[in-house]
Amino acid sequence: MTTTVLEVENLKKHFPIRRGLLRKVVGQVKAVDGVSLSIRKGETLSLVGESGCGKTTVSRCIVRALTPTSGAVRFRVGAGPMVDVAQLTRRGLASFRPHMQMIFQDPFSSLNPRMMIGDIIAEPLLVNGIGDKGSRRARVEELLDLVKLPAAYRNRFPHAFSGGQRQRIGIARALALNPSLVVADEPVSALDVSVQAQIVNLMLELQQRLGLSYLFVAHDLSVVKHMSDRVAVMYVGRIVEEAATEDLFNTPRHPYTDALLSAVPKPDPRSRSKRVILKGEVADPAHPPPGCPFHPRCNYAIERCRTEMPKLQEIVPNHRVSCHRAHELKLAGVA
């Protein structure tokens, strides 16, 4: 059994809704409402769901870009003990930050247009006071080589690069400090298909070479299939299903997962699907419906779903589902 790098337990992040002159708190948006997950060394866990489901908020709480309302985010550096990042002070965090890094969605806004590529990649080293000018330069060249860009690009500005090349620069920057966990928030969704494939392959390769763990936040299920060992599906602030990639795609147990899978257009005109078309829209996290938050859109909802919130339970080994009818439903999956 390999070591666990990250363990999130019952994570909650609520944003207050303020109204009126005195900015009185009139409600809470429960963006994340009790999420638990774990990532082992060298593994990719994908967090999928539609906009507003809280997947980005989870990732931001993990790297402490946001402070969670409650819950634990335990993180292990090397062979050390698990430390709850959610409880750390600013100073305590500083020594953890280098070990978890982010890759962002938009390669155009995530690179400072006034900095040269070499400086962008060296910035994390500089901030953490690592090395001198010469060794930083050597590290930048090493990193550029790692993401398959010529070392000469060091002296150019971001505007000279295409989206795919910029994303490689973003990856090089994220790897500068030898992190053990990389949180990638939609890293390929802004890229063209032909370039997207290159970045997916690069991320897979780097993971093997460097033993990285990835938290891969995405909405595109087909990319997720190529990237992940395990997948967790979120709906309105909660994980509704989590399983090994193959199991989740072939034998989904939650009706929402099934609907998501069937909504993905298949690149084959001969299999124009009889899709499961969900009615209505994603529930408002400020006013989630009672019972199971998915019940107003669910084709299988029964009376119990309208009143009682299902718990996330392990139905078969390593397959967690939060649905009252998970045992009886026969869902199609991608096959």
Add this chain to the structure above:
Amino acid sequence: MAEAQKPPAAEPILSVRDLEVHFAQDEGLVRAVDGASFDLHAGKILGIVGESGCGKSVTARAILQILDHPGRIVGGELWFDRPGHSCLDIARQDPRSATMVAIRGKEIALIFQEPMTSFSAHYTIGNQIGEVITVHDATAGKERARVRTLELLRLVGIPRPERRIDEYPFQLSGGLRQRAMIAMALACDPRILIADEPTTALDVTTQAQILDLLRALQRERGLSVLLITHDMGVIAEMADDVAVMYLGRVVERGPVDQIFHAPKHPYTRALLRSIPSTLAKPRSRLQTIEGSIPHPYNRPQGCPFHPRCSEKIAGRCDREMPRTVMLRAESAVSCFLYTSASISTEGRPAA
């Protein structure tokens, strides 16, 4: 121009021939569309697919003569078979002419990728859809426009239209905004609907709803749809015919089944291989296309795809531009691999 110039074929409602759109900028000339040809048949969905910079959106805007400055149609023909009129070459119309004003929105309508930016934030949905109706139909008063707007909102499946009609765009979710956008496009009962990345900004489940709606409208109202997207999945799900674009050129076109099951052009083949699939083995590498799309100021010589092509013929593909070769009545490819004496080349419409 004379009606005799109308291309013969199977009476397409819109026939684009060798369209060229250039943007003359200080840094240089951008050939955004560099000789694109395709046909849209009545009541069908033609998918135009390509990656960024391939000129698919510019083509759509050229058809409506709403190119952004300094874009100009510098060559080619855009034949539109106007109902009740003679066949018209849109490329030769003045963008401000009465004819174009009559066509735009009324006979050919356009829906955009981001409905938030295409609606005004300061007017209600009902107000904006009503305006389209009154602009194109002088006899329709405010009352009739409102009744018609309600009908349209109901048609596109917006729940409680009586309430939504008086709401502002920001009050609607992305999916509802896109439905309202479609309602606005349908306001004048157009013959052709151009949908430019209509679902790119939406979640998959909402995308499925909107695609379903578009398909229903096409079937029930006999709409001809020009569907522009970068997503091969959407094309496979929706299109009858497909045109694949790369750097301003249609490199291959044909019926959807042929494009996916017997693709001819090396770019089409490479593009199809590089699509991630939900049926793939977990953690499997994707096939890639080497390199990246060239910058518009740095167009390669010869065939625009040759620097990334695995089947390029040295000394040929990097020097000459391949001609478009007709393979069958409805399918064409622009690649030297397919130039052979047995296949007749496509000519310009006979004068």
